[in-house]
Every structure is written in C-alpha cells, then in structure tokens.
Amino acid sequence: MAIDSKIPEGKLQDKWEEYKEHAKLVNPANKRKIEIIVVGTGLAGASAAATLAEQGYKVKAFCFQDSPRRAHSIAAQGGINAAKNYKNDGDSVYRLFYDTIKGGDFRAREANVYRLASVSANIIDQATAQGVPFAREYGGLLDNRSFGGTQVSRTFYARGQTGQQLLLGAYQSLERQIGLGNVEMFNRHEMVDVVVIDGKARGIIARNLITGKIERYFGHAVILASGGYGNVFYLSTNAMGSNVTAAWKAHKKGAFFGNPCYTQIHPTCIPVSGDYQSKLTLMSESLRNDGRVWVPKTKEDAKAIREGKKRAEDIKEEDRDYYLERKYPSFGNLCPRDIASRAAKEACDDGRGIVPSGFGVFLDFGDAIKRLGVETVKARYGELFPMYQNITNEDPLKTPMKIYPAVHYTMGGLWVDYELMTTVKGLYALGEANFSDHGANRLGASALMQGLADGYFVLPYTINNYLSDEIFTKAIPLDHPAFEEAAKGAEERMKKFLSINGKQSVEDFHRKLGKIMWEYCGMARNAEGLTKARKLIGELREEFWKDVKVPGELNDFNPELDKAGRVADFIELGELMVIDALNRNESCGGHFREEYQDQGEAKRDDANYLYVAAWEFTGVGADPTLHKEDLKYENIKLQVRSYK
Amino acid sequence: MKLNLKVWRQKNANTAGKLVDYSVDNLNPDMSFLEMVDVLNDQLVKKGEEPVGFDHDCREGICGMCSMYIDGRAHGPQHAATTCQLYLRSFKDGDTVHVEPWRSKAFPIVKDLVTDRSAFDRIIAAGGFVSVNTGQAQDANNLPVDKHDAEKAMDAAACIGCGACVAACPNGAAMLFVSAKISQLALLPQGQPERDLRALRMVEQMDEEGFGNCSNIGACEAECPKEIKLTNIARMNRDFLAASLVSETE
Numbered sequence: 001m002a003i004d005s006k007i008p009e010g011k012l013q014d015k016w017e018e019y020k021e022h023a024k025l026v027n028p029a030n031k032r033k034i035e036i037i038v039v040g041t042g043l044a045g046a047s048a049a050a051t052l053a054e055q056g057y058k059v060k061a062f063c064f065q066d067s068p069r070r071a072h073s074i075a076a077q078g079g080i081n082a083a084k085n086y087k088n089d090g091d092s093v094y095r096l097f098y099d100t101i102k103g104g105d106f107r108a109r110e111a112n113v114y115r116l117a118s119v120s121a122n123i124i125d126q127a128t129a130q131g132v133p134f135a136r137e138y139g140g141l142l143d144n145r146s147f148g149g150t151q152v153s154r155t156f157y158a159r160g161q162t163g164q165q166l167l168l169g170a171y172q173s174l175e176r177q178i179g180l181g182n183v184e185m186f187n188r189h190e191m192v193d194v195v196v197i198d199g200k201a202r203g204i205i206a207r208n209l210i211t212g213k214i215e216r217y218f219g220h221a222v223i224l225a226s227g228g229y230g231n232v233f234y235l236s237t238n239a240m241g242s243n244v245t246a247a248w249k250a251h252k253k254g255a256f257f258g259n260p261c262y263t264q265i266h267p268t269c270i271p272v273s274g275d276y277q278s279k280l281t282l283m284s285e286s287l288r289n290d291g292r293v294w295v296p297k298t299k300e301d302a303k304a305i306r307e308g309k310k311r312a313e314d315i316k317e318e319d320r321d322y323y324l325e326r327k328y329p330s331f332g333n334l335c336p337r338d339i340a341s342r343a344a345k346e347a348c349d350d351g352r353g354i355v356p357s358g359f360g361v362f363l364d365f366g367d368a369i370k371r372l373g374v375e376t377v378k379a380r381y382g383e384l385f386p387m388y389q390n391i392t393n394e395d396p397l398k399t400p401m402k403i404y405p406a407v408h409y410t411m412g413g414l415w416v417d418y419e420l421m422t423t424v425k426g427l428y429a430l431g432e433a434n435f436s437d438h439g440a441n442r443l444g445a446s447a448l449m450q451g452l453a454d455g456y457f458v459l460p461y462t463i464n465n466y467l468s469d470e471i472f473t474k475a476i477p478l479d480h481p482a483f484e485e486a487a488k489g490a491e492e493r494m495k496k497f498l499s500i501n502g503k504q505s506v507e508d509f510h511r512k513l514g515k516i517m518w519e520y521c522g523m524a525r526n527a528e529g530l531t532k533a534r535k536l537i538g539e540l541r542e543e544f545w546k547d548v549k550v551p552g553e554l555n556d557f558n559p560e561l562d563k564a565g566r567v568a569d570f571i572e573l574g575e576l577m578v579i580d581a582l583n584r585n586e587s588c589g590g591h592f593r594e595e596y597q598d599q600g601e602a603k604r605d606d607a608n609y610l611y612v613a614a615w616e617f618t619g620v621g622a623d624p625t626l627h628k629e630d631l632k633y634e635n636i637k638l639q640v641r642s643y644k
Numbered sequence: 645m646k647l648n649l650k651v652w653r654q655k656n657a658n659t660a661g662k663l664v665d666y667s668v669d670n671l672n673p674d675m676s677f678l679e680m681v682d683v684l685n686d687q688l689v690k691k692g693e694e695p696v697g698f699d700h701d702c703r704e705g706i707c708g709m710c711s712m713y714i715d716g717r718a719h720g721p722q723h724a725a726t727t728c729q730l731y732l733r734s735f736k737d738g739d740t741v742h743v744e745p746w747r748s749k750a751f752p753i754v755k756d757l758v759t760d761r762s763a764f765d766r767i768i769a770a771g772g773f774v775s776v777n778t779g780q781a782q783d784a785n786n787l788p789v790d791k792h793d794a795e796k797a798m799d800a801a802a803c804i805g806c807g808a809c810v811a812a813c814p815n816g817a818a819m820l821f822v823s824a825k826i827s828q829l830a831l832l833p834q835g836q837p838e839r840d841l842r843a844l845r846m847v848e849q850m851d852e853e854g855f856g857n858c859s860n861i862g863a864c865e866a867e868c869p870k871e872i873k874l875t876n877i878a879r880m881n882r883d884f885l886a887a888s889l890v891s892e893t894e
C-alpha cells in the first residue's frame with residue numbers, strides 16, 4: 001500500500017487557504033445525522049469535540065480520567081507559541097515555521113508546519129475569548145516570554161500553568177456543548193479497540209472503568225486524541241495514566257505508526273532517587289537562563305560527593321567542569337534540549353555523576369545569587385524552587401539543584417496525512433498522538449500549539465471532506481459482526497490477563513520494560529544495543545503472558561486490569577521503537593545513534609533518511625513493513641544544526 | 645520507616661465499607677504518600693488481594709485527581725498541597741495514619757478511596773464558560789485587561805477541581821469551587837455578557853446536586869491546595885444576589 005500525504009498543490013503560503021476553499025462541506029441538516037467519536041479530551045480532543053459539536057455534529061467523547069478537565073495537558077507549564085508578533089521583534093508565520101522545521105532537525109513536513117504556524121495566532125484569540133487568563137503587561141495587552149530554539153519572544157503563558165488554563169478553556173467549551181446535549185461525555189472509559197468495517201473506522205470498543213463492562217459505540221468517524229507514549233520508559237514526566245493503547249490498537253487495525261523512535265528527553269528533571277519512584281518531575285527549561293550546569297572535574301571528587309563525604313560547596317571553582325559552557329561556548333547552558341541531555345549523560349557515564357545512583361548533575365544558582373541577590377533569583381523562579389524543595393527536601397538557594405534528563409514527549413505517533421487522517425479511512429489522529437509537525441525534536445511551547453491547532457482549526461475543516469460522502473450512511477447496529485468480534489477479542493484478552501495468575505505484578509513488567517528502553521533506546525542508541533533490546537523485549541513479552549498476576553474481576557472497577565492492558569501494549573510498541581531506531585542509520589534531533597556522530601554532534605544523513613518511517617503492523621513479534629514518505633524541502637534549505 | 649495504615653475499603657457504592665489495617669515497612673522518608681500506597685498495593689497484588697482503589701494521575705499537584713482524607717484532613721497534614729505532593733517526611737516512623745475518601749452526599753463513593761465528582765462537571769456545564777464558538781474570536785489584543793484584574797482572575801482560575809473544599813466543609817458545600825469559576829470570569833471583560841446568567845445557573849445546579857449550604861466556617865479555604873480565597877465566595881454571592889434581583893424585577 002502506497003502512502004499519500006495528500007499535500008495540496010500550490011505555493012506553501014496558499015496551500016491551506018486553497019484547501020479550505022475547495023474542501024467539501026456538509027450541510028447543517030446532515031451534520032445532525034452524523035456521529036463522531038472523539039477519544040481523549042486533552043487539548044487536542046477537547047478542542048475538537050467542542051468545535052465539531054458547535055458545527056452541529058453529534059459527538060461522543062471519551063477519557064479515562066473522572067473528568068475531561070484532568071487530561072495530561074493540564075500539566076504543561078511553560079507556554080504556547082504563536083506568531084502574533086505582538087512584540088514587534090520581527091516574528092512572522094514564516095519565522096515560526098522555519099524555527100519549527102529547524103528545531104525538528106529537518107524531519108517534518110513543510111506543508112503541515114506552515115499551516116500550524118499560520119493558525120497559531122487564532123489559538124491565542126480563541127483562548128483569550130474563552131477567558132483564559134494569559135499573563136498581561138501593565139498596559140493590559142498580552143505578555144510574551146522567550147523559549148529555547150528561537151530568537152524572538154512569542155510564547156504566551158498563564159503563570160506556570162499554561163496547559164491548565166488552556167485545557168480549562170477547551171474543557172469549558174466542551175462542557176457547554178455537553179450541557180446543550182451536543183456532546184455525550186464518557187468519563188472513566190478506556191478505548192480498547194477500533195472497529196473497522198469495509199476499510200473504514202466505524203466505532204470503538206471501550207471498557208467502562210467503573211463497572212468493568214465492555215461497551216460498543218458507533219461513529220461515522222473516529223478521532224484519536226489520546227496523547228503521547230513517553231510512559232513506555234516507565235519513568236517519564238507524563239501523568240501516570242498516559243498510555244499508547246488507543247493509538248496502538250489503531251495501529252494493529254491498519255493505521256501506520258510514524259517515526260516511533262523520535263523521543264524527547266528533557267534535560268532538567270529531578271533525578272531518580274529510588275526504586276519506589278513512580279514518575280519524574282520536570283523543572284522548567286527556564287532555569288537554565290541563570291543556572292550553571294556542572295560536575296566535578298575528577299571522578300574522585302564525584303565519588304566523594306556521591307558518598308556524602310564532600311558537598312558541592314567543597315569543590316573549588318577550578319575543580320568544576322561547567323561542561324556545557326566548555327563544549328558549546330556560544331550557547332552555553334542554553335543549548336537545545338537534546339544536546340544538553342546528551343552532555344549530562346556523557347558526564348555521568350564518565351563516572352562524574354553526583355547523586356548516589358550516579359545519574360545526576362548540578363544546576364547551580366550560586367553565581368546568579370551573587371550577581372542578582374537572593375531575592376531576585378527567588379522572585380524569578382517563584383514557584384519552581386519551593387516545588388523542588390518539597391520533593392527533594394533541599395533548598396536550591398543554599399545548595400545546587402540536582403538534575404538529570406528524563407523522557408518528556410514523543411514526536412512519533414500515528415502517521416497522518418495532511419487532513420490528519422491515518423491510513424485507515426475515517427480514523428483521525430490529533431495532538432501528541434500523531435507524528436505530524438515536530439520532526440525529530442520538538443521546540444518548547446509547541447505541543448500546546450499543535451494540539452489546539454489540530455483540534456480547533458484543522459480537523460474541523462478536513463473532516464468535512466470525508467464526512468460529506470457519509471451522509472447516507474446509517475448508524476451501524478452494534479451487533480454487526482465487526483463489533484461482535486472486536487468486543488469479544490477485547491474481553492478474551494482481559495480474561496486471559498486475569499487467568500495467568502503468575503508471580504509478578506504488572507508494575508514489575510512495566511519497570512523492566514522501562515529499564516530496557518532507557519538503557520538501549522534512550523538518549524544514545526547503537527546497533528548492537530538495539531539488537532539486544534529487541535531480543536530482550538521479545539523475551540519480556542513472553543514472560544509477561546506467562547507470569548503476570550492481575551487480581552480482581554473483569555466486571556468490576558479494576559485498575560490493575562486496566563494497567564495490564566496498557567503495559568502489554570507498551571511492550572509491543574517498545575519493540576517497534578527499537579526496530580525504527582535500528583532502521584534509522586543516522587542521528588537527528590532526539591534520535592542519537594552513537595555510530596553516526598561528529599565528535600558528539602548528531603550526524604544526519606539526508607541522502608538516505610530524508611523520509612518519514614511509517615510502519616505497518618504485520619503481527620506481534622513479526623517484522624513490520626516499512627513505508628517511506630519522502631520529505632520534500634521546497635522552501636527551506638537543509639542545513640547542519642550547530643550550537644558550538 | 646514504617647507506617648500503620650487504617651484504610652477505608654468499600655467494594656462499591658451499594659455496600660458498606662470499613663477501615664482495614666495494613667502496615668507497610670521499609671519506607672523511605674523521601675517517598676511520596678502515593679508511592680507508599682503503590683508499595684502497599686504491589687504487596688496486596690502479589691498476595692492475590694485487591695489493591696486499594698484511589699484516584700491519581702499527574703502526581704504534580706495540578707490535575708486534581710488525587711483525593712485522600714488523611715488523618716481527618718483533606719489532602720493530609722501539609723498546607724497548600726495535594727495528596728500527591730505529600731511526602732512521608734511529614735510522618736514519624738511507626739505513626740498510625742487514617743486514610744479515607746472524600747465524604748459528601750454529592751460525591752458518592754465508587755470504590756475504596758475513589759469518589760464520583762462529576763457533579764463539578766455538571767456545574768460547569770450549567771454555565772461555567774464564555775459562549776464563544778471556535779472561529780468567532782476577535783484579535784486578542786483588541787481587549788486589553790487590567791493587569792491587576794488578570795492576576796486576580798488567574799488566582800481564581802488556579803482551582804484544580806479536586807473537591808477538597810467540599811470534603812473539608814462540615815456542610816459539604818461547594819461554594820469555594822463554584823465561586824472560583826464565577827470570579828475568574830466575572831473579573832474579565834470576556835465574562836461580562838453572561839455574568840448574571842452564569843451565576844444563576846451555576847448556583848442552581850450546585851443546589852440541585854445536593855451540596856450543602858455555606859455557613860462561613862472557612863474550612864474550605866484552609867484546606868484548599870491552591871489557596872483559593874474566601875473572597876471569591878463573597879463575589880459570587882454579590883453576583884448571585886444582583887442577578888436574582890434582576891430576574892425577579894424583570
């Protein structure tokens with residue numbers, strides 16, 4: 001099967017306008033007859049569900065939390081980019097487009113990214129109209145801050161809670177439509193399969209997480225906005241429940257998976273401190289504006305610190321290695337995420353880590369405090385220092401912070417065309433769940449932008465183009481053989497989990513998978529390690545199906561059973577990530593293959609890898625089929641990213 | 645360290661529940677309270693028993709999912725923190741700790757420590773929004789907002805919808821939650837056109853859901869992890885009264 005990205009002809013700047021002018025429409029009377037399923041109510045899903053309902057469609061929305069307001073998007077701190085040029089600092093749609101393509105290390109689709117940049121301004125307008133309390137200047141106009149990877153100030157924010165406020169804006173619009181009866185909301189429901197009939201997505205199977213019942217839902221189209229899969233690493237900055245199940249089930253039903261190996265590892269997170277740890281906490285990127293990253297020059301000093309025999313303060317200035325400043329003199333502590341992360345790993349692999357596990361470096365505010373005074377530093381990072389202190393019991397004003405990189409975001413996801421449709425007709429993917437706009441590395445404050453662009457301004461146009469041919473399709477009865485089969489399959493799988501009655505908990509397996517992924521498919525990868533990882537994951541999968549222990553019953557509230565399904569899917573996904581990483585014999589963005597480097601710097605291979613890897617599922621444990629979508633750069637010249 | 649737990653176990657909404665004793669050993673004071681529950685649950689699972697049901701997701705104090713009543717306090721002993729932000733160093737080795745769900749008529753128990761807080765969603769659906777469809781917005785800077793008002797709106801908007809205010813209130817009132825949303829939108833120009841209607845509808849829905857009345861005790865403010873202020877309730881009462889008068893005299 002050949003993949004067609006359906007990028008419209010024409011000049012880059014005109015593609016989206018022309019697409020909208022020629023896309024088919026559905027008249028209001030017909031919209032009322034059409035049902036759309038939206039899985040996920042984060043930024044992408046809530047904005048899509050609300051907008052489609054406003055247009056007159058009948059929407060069913062699903063989330064696994066107890067309220068749509070609690071999606072993982074709520075945790076985003078820093079901000080959202082938009083090419084408003086309110087600062088008059090030379091920003092433009094083109095510049096945002098360019099920064100995003102470059103930040104993504106030239107592995108994203110030009111047409112998509114341009115569209116993203118051009119609708120970005122509308123998002124800010126929409127959110128403001130909803131009452132999102134963005135930060136303001138004294139004159140009452142919107143304020144901006146700067147973020148990594150750009151030279152302009154285009155990030156809008158609401159204190160350190162931008163994701164929360166944007167999500168609440170979308171959630172309130174969604175609740176309004178629920179109140180009006182245009183959206184039926186299914187909280188505490190987990191989608192466990194897509195129903196595909198004659199090649200088209202026609203519904204989902206979901207488990208009611210309270211009663212445990214397997215339920216069936218019909219839709220003329222199905223939209224997945226189910227978030228990213230960073231939790232495949234067990235420890236990440238994602239919420240505990242974030243999972244790949246919805247996307248993975250779609251993949252098994254024919255939706256190709258794009259660039260699964262592109263993972264973003266964020267350099268400034270609180271290091272792992274013990275085996276009991278359940279998640280990692282992000283410390284905002286902004287800290288690197290004033291904090292200096294260092295480890296001791298010698299292994300002996302590092303060891304003494306690890307063993308508690310010396311403290312950071314005991315290491316003399318000349319015995320410290322400010323390695324980012326040393327290696328990247330022009331960007332210093334502010335070099336991009338992927339680069340800062342790898343440098344921390346290198347220092348720790350060299351035996352110079354400063355936390356007991358060996359995996360941690362200092363982020364030191366000592367100089368900033370000397371320069372600016374305690375009060376200024378405290379004010380600048382108001383919420384972050386107390387948060388750090390609450391978790392670690394150490395005061396960063398007195399002793400340096402300890403940080404280490406952690407898995408944060410997944411650029412890969414379901415492959416979608418320009419209309420955000422997957423390779424299954426009528427099945428769409430939005431937000432972090434798709435692969436579309438960030439290439440091999442995402443810039444800060446661009447995920448919120450993409451999720452809301454997809455949900456408010458892109459899908460609500462593109463979906464009409466498909467649904468206009470569906471107006472005569474009657475609701476398919478839920479006892480159709482395809483529904484029967486999918487529901488039965490889901491139920492049997494769950495019964496199987498319950499019947500294994502082994503010795504290890506689901507958590508044990510998740511932890512083991514995370515270790516394999518982190519070790520071999522994390523910040524640095526190589527062919528040997530990846531080959532080994534594939535074998536280890538295969539073994540883990542077999543062990544899981546023989547030795548997992550899931551208590552409780554099927555028809556009951558049973559979080560262990562939910563988790564078993566998620567972890568089983570993560571194991572299968574992990575294998576695909578490793579295969580993809582092994583296939584990509586180059587380094588780009590978040591994908592760093594040790595064999596392909598120039599003294600520690602990523603070495604892309606545009607001659608051979610200027611493509612999106614879209615993988616087709618062929619069976620569990622079997623080799624997936626690779627489909628290549630060649631990337632064409634018609635407006636931007638390919639360059640080497642350098643930050644030296 | 646070791647903790648002795650008394651945990652509320654209840655199979656579902658229709659059966660009676662009771663406190664069950666557990667003790668968890670080999671704990672690290674740097675663990676979060678929820679990680680301690682993870683340890684307990686892992687032990688239960690391996691024994692073939694059902695783990696303790698509890699709500700959680702972000703574990704960063706922002707999603708509002710976690711909701712435990714610990715030693716008689718919503719979200720436990722730490723001020724201005726959610727359950728997930730509570731660490732074991734707040735307890736002493738050998739302490740006995742009571743863990744119960746939110747208790748309120750409007751939040752029925754689903755299982756163990758899990759409650760149904762969907763009443764909050766229905767209150768928002770009744771009026772906690774600005775009616776603006778996608779695509780109808782004007783340029784954001786056409787509507788300047790006094791920085792001071794924007795900050796106050798943000799203070800109110802910080803509510804995470806956890807329900808601790810209801811759990812802490814002897815009357816089971818939801819005034820702090822409802823007033824936070826009413827205040828946020830009342831403080832912004834975008835919220836003005838629907839200001840009266842919003843207050844009427846949200847309060848009406850709040851009453852319908854079975855939340856209690858406010859008698860100015862202030863327990864909600866004291867236990868709110870996001871330090872939402874009682875002044876919001878005053879603002880809401882003002883708006884509600886004004887709106888009721890208007891609707892009566894019309």
Ligand SMILES: Cc1cc2nc3c(=O)[nH]c(=O)nc-3n(C[C@H](O)[C@H](O)[C@H](O)COP(=O)(O)OP(=O)(O)OC[C@H]3O[C@@H](n4cnc5c(N)ncnc54)[C@H](O)[C@@H]3O)c2cc1C
Pocket residue numbers: 039040041042043044045062063064065068071072073074075076077078079080162163189190191192225226227228237238239242243245246282408409430431432433444445446447448449451
């Ligand atoms: C700590 C942190 C800080 C961040 N800060 C920023 C930032 O400052 N700026 C920025 O741009 N980005 C930031 N990001 C990234 C950004 O928050 C996410 O990429 C984005 O919010 C994802 O939105 P989403 O709508 O795609 O998915 P999510 O918000 O993850 O929502 C997923 C939805 O799908 C539902 N779901 C999932 N699976 C199922 C299923 N099987 N059945 C039913 N429902 C399901 C969930 O219930 C949920 O409603 C941050 C991320 C983290 C972790």
Ligand code: SF4
Pocket residue numbers: 802803804805806807808809810820821824864867868869870871872
């Ligand atoms: S007002 Fe405070 S306690 Fe009540 S729901 Fe909001 S955050 Fe929770």
Ligand code: FES
Pocket residue numbers: 699700701702703704705706707708709710726727728729
């Ligand atoms: S788990 Fe999200 S607030 Fe506690």
